[in-house]
Amino acid sequence: MSREIQLTEQILDLVGDRAEAEVLASTGNLALTRFANSFIHQNVAEVGEAVSLRVAVDGRVASAKTTATNDDSLGSFVDAALETAAMQPVDDDWAGIAPPSLIPPIVHADDATYDATPEARAALVKEFVDAGNGMLAAGYCQTEGQSAAFANSAGQTASGRSTSAIIDGIHQSGTSAGSGHAASVAIGDLDGAAVGALAAKRATDSATPFDTKPGEYEVILAPEAVGTLAVFLGFYGFNGKMLSEGQSFVDLGSQQFDRRFQMWDDVTDSRAMGVPFDTEGTPKGHLDLVIDGVTRGVAQNRKTAKKLGVESTGNNIPGSDGWGPVPTNVFVGGGARPVEEMIAGVERGIYVSTFNYCRILDPKTMVVTGLTRNGTFMIENGAITGAVTNMRFTQSFVDALGDGTILGLGNDARFADSEFAPGIMYVPTMHLASWNFTGGAEG
Amino acid sequence: MFEYATAAVEGALAAGARYADARVVVSKQESINVQNQVVESLDRTEQAGVGVRALIGSSWGFFATADLSGRAATAAGERAAEIARASAFVPGDPMKFADVDVVQDTYETPYAEDPFTVPLSEKVDLLIGVTKTMQEVEGIAIATGSLTFYDTNKWFVSSQGHRIQQHLVESGGGFDATALGENESQRRSYPQSFGQYETGGYEVIRKWDFAANAGRIAEEAAALLTADELEESETSLILEGSQMALQIHESVGHAIELDRILGWEAAFAGTSHLELPKLGGFKFGSELMNVTADATLPGALGTFGYDDEGTRAQPVDIVKNGIWVGVLSGRDSAAMAGLPPGGMVRADGYNRLPMVRMTNVGLLPGDSSLEEIIADTKDGVYMATNRSWSIDDKRLNFQFGTEIAWEVKNGKLGRMLKNPTYTGIGPVFWGGLDMLAGGDEWIHWGTPNCGKGQPMQVAHTGHSAAPGRFKNVRVGVRG
Known part of the structure; x- marks a missing residue:
């Protein structure tokens, strides 16, 4: 069982029959390599887990989110959400939680992107920068991989993975700038040189x-x-x-x-x-x-x-x-x-x-x-x-x-x-x- | 929590970093939104984790994890160093890093009433009450109110010996009324669009007395539907205080960010029309224009003890008598520019890289008043409360819309006018500032939604401002 599915089940168990509840849990990586003046000046990555919970107690609704997902924290997290809901007025517009239904069997994910390395992002940045033939380049290369799981107390469950990879930037001539952009589910689809060449052409063509x-x-x-x-x-x-x-x-x-x-x-x-x-x-x-x-x-x-x-x-x-x-x-x-x-x-x-x-x-x-x-x-x-x-x-x-x-x-x-x-x-x-x-x- | 930050720093150093710093951040946020007497959302968010920054050679790496354990923190430091090594694949000039005092200290926002202990029912009742009052005005279709509270604890450690603990408390909120016409919508907000935010506790909310203003705001929104449209002209423009604050934020605050001036934000946020060789001599505005960036102002939203590089909060002159004299900077950007670091580097949570952000960038008060400014204006427009804002990537050309305006004729307010806009070029516009209010009309306006950076970060910034008058402004531009 994946970590995110385990989290949804754990939280629904903690809620029990005290409320209608829906839980969205996610785990994943976000990494972004940023460049300016033709060098990498900011280079960041994070791993994380997050849980979102919405509960409805007789039409009294509250939401809570946390990144503190250890066993010790989740119990108090759930209790606080329920206590908050209980203090709410009834929401007459509350539409209830989603009934069980089939989720389309679609996966937009790529393993190489999910676990992309800083070296892979830097290589794309270098291609982009080099395409400018000495013009000042700025932009970013981002990769993201997310695993998400949903469950509610009506029995609806869903889970899936997704990835994205982006190269985006500008070349600057001194009097002008030109941009290029590409995005895909897979980092392997990105051509940093081609995106950089388009940005360089636009910058050159708009120099005067x-x-x-x-x-x-x-x-x-x-x-x-x-x-x-x-x-x-x-x-x-x-x-x-x-x-x-x-x-x-x-x-x-x-x-x-x-x-x-x-x-x-x-x-x-x-x-x-x-x-x-x-x-x-x-x-x-x-x-x-x-x-x-x-x-x-x-x-x-x-x-x-x-x-x-x-x-x-x-x-x-x-x-x-x-x-x-x-x-x-x-x-x-x-x-x-x-x-x-x-x-x-x-x-x-x-x-x-x-x-x-x-x-x-x-x-x-x-x-x-x-x-x-x-x-x-x-x-x-x-x-x-x-x-x-x-x-x-x-x-x-x-x-x-x-x-x-x-x-x-x-x-x-x-x-x-x-x-x-x-x-x-x-x-x-x-x-x-x-x-x-x-x-x-x-x- | 210091132990996790220390473990992260030690992990980075062991992996080869020549400098490292780390922040453990544990924060909570409560946000309540009410629309037409119904609670639309009541969200409580908790965030906890550690973010670590490593410098190897001249290359930076940053890594963050929500796993607050010694092992995860050490590993985060190692990953930050690994990322820094990858940065060197596309290297730049040698990185400089300014010296600052190595500090071990604590700081806490002064506040009177912990907003998280105020009963939820009191907060919800306040918002339900003001939306009810607004709905009772004929023509109001949507009445909304919101409150948001932030409680942030930070533990900062650097390889140079910093150990700083801070506890920041911020509170704010507001409400707005929307009137719908056949093919238009008109909105009025209080205290300003997106609400007013300050450092402090629930006393901030009580001070602004929402209930006393709800009826007036709703009546103005409804009246706008039948008001005349502001026609295009060049005239004297009087700005209300919160719109003046946004004008400062957009056309001064972002333009003086040193990372923008150095080109570090060129692809996304943009650059600046300001160039460092002109520092100390460039005429930014009229003699009445005196701007400071002061992170020590009690109650202002951009107030703290130390920035997220461990530099002490301080006041910095930005514009003196109309001349540009200062920038917003951090340890690396200041060193690259040959300037002293200003302590203006902050991050949006444990998982974001600290970067140059506005603190409290404000226009020092004048010696006039709104009443005197209006009385002195023969022909002009008075505009209040922002509705739209757009400015180019050099922070030069702006076009702002406000919620409401009144014509000013022969020293008196005249007709209400709808869909007001004005446009200009920053230094030309500021050069036209010829009257400026002060006294108790000088307010620490707060902006809770300043976006910058990739991944996107949202900063809370302050902008002290009072009403002022600008000559020869183009108003009423529409498509």
Whole structure:
């Protein structure tokens, strides 16, 4: 029996028949090798165990978490959670714990990544740095391996392993920077040299940027920029809590997007990361969010599903009580066109490598402000003609993807870093009709 | 707990480290969230473990474990050394490490009322009460309130002889009301967005008197739905204190972090428009701009006894009469820059690497008042309480939104205005500071959610600030 399964059983035994209870236990490794000025300056790793417990005593609910998982600590940990719950008012919205159900037999894990060494991460960093031919490099290589087990007092159990590996960084020319990013379940899939070469090319190509006037521009958004759109739509819009509170832009069944826009959440996709169940033990599966531009679904946990009269989609995450359930295995449908062809179709526009520091001004309208970063280019008459300085935008993401606005989708879908986390958005390059730039980043 | 930190250090030294330090951290957190009179979550979190840092040659390694045993701590030290050796695979310039006093000491946050012994029912009742008051205002769809308390014990040991025990207590919370219109949402928060946090006990919560302010906040949120939108213009901008605090945090606090200036955060958080050769001569703002980083301010959120490298908390001048004179630094970054270490290196828990973080980066008070500033303003806008914040990777170009604004005409507050935003370039904006309040309007605002680093770390930082006026600011920018 694995350590994490043993922990779930031990805690359920300690709770006994005193409450409804659900337990999530995890063990694993997180390691991150960070570099700047072309050398490794921060290099960290941790091993750990953690337990999350939620108990409900006659509808009085409390949660507790701990990293102190020795036998001596767990008894008092459980007792404290029960005592806390007993002092609570009854939660009329409590949806109960998940009933027994089958978990999809999906494993997104790789042994070499689970136990990746600091030398393996350093080797990828060296490839990235060397690809810059003397430019200043900065970024990180991360590997993570997690084993998780869930059990509740209704008899639902689930367990699984997951891994992820990421190489991400920039090269800097002195007047510019360019970025590259790759993520996979397996460290062996990562090519530090290729990611570094893309970052170096973007930095070199943008070494002599010029200011351009703010205003509406046609844009080609590289996957990182599209990842930002997707993560904001997912977290602020396709979120059952935001919808139930009337704060989401989502209007189920309506043509809210361009007919070419497809977006879904699917942990069962072979390219996805993570385990196939959520922190309430609900199985995860395929969830359509947008089909042919029509909004079709939102992420749900047990509480939001009860409020909206639907089923949980298995999208509860830590912090969902406050934030709400969100999709974290998101795919945006790609197209057949190479990026070069997409650029060739632009008479005058801007190519954006990444967005930076984006913040929502109003979730109902999805108006977001942020800046471009790490490679912003002018496109004229079907070709990139030069680099432009970083620019600030203020733009409704829903309007930007509205009917008739998507002019092209690339054939280069991949995991893209996003504003909130890597490894959760798998998206292509996108050609949009209009984007509202409100000023230059340096005045 | 000192024995585990010592074992970790000894493990690293035995494995070849020329310097090592370790922190055992045992912490607990209680967080209560209420929405519309229903307790949405009541979480208690405990964390315990040891993190150890090893320096071999010029390369660092860090390893952490939640297993608090002598054997695991020793092994953690050995793993930190192993990681440091791997760092040397991609080496840099020789690493320098500034000397500091070797200290054996203890420190405890002064507090009056242990927040963990205040009955849970009292805390829950407070939040249910304020959300009920807010819900009674017509138009309020969502009323939320939250309280969070932190109790952190740290034992720090270094191979140079440090042995420091600290007990930090932090308390905070707040509430907000959201009014929903046909295609918009409007929110008001108290005491500030995300709540107000300070070092101290439950007396912090009592001081802010949530119940007395809930009705006003809700009425303002509801009124915003029918308020006029702030139109784009260039005008005089008066900032309320908590928005001034965020302005300091984003456009001064992060810009003066020495690790950013040295390029160590280039890929993620970014760099800084500040360059070390300009230290002592760069004009950051007007004569009224005097900024300090002071980790000794009683009650402020970024106050402690020693940082997580064992350097004593201290006040440091950052901007004097508008001239940039100081940075936020640690032992390695300060040595690399040829500056004295400022004691500003902290970690988010036992399992995170200490890094340069803001302490209490605040704007020293002026001699005016909000009332006088408004009375002196012929044409302008008064904005309060942050709603959105965005700033570029050099900490130069910012755009902030606030929850609410009022026009100022001929020395008086006029119409309420919704969706206020303003934008600017840091030193230009600060150069326009021409009136600054002080007295009891100077408050140690606390920011409990400052993100930085990879893996991500969240720091608690303080920003003393009072209302102030800025000339010629572009306001009302929207898509």
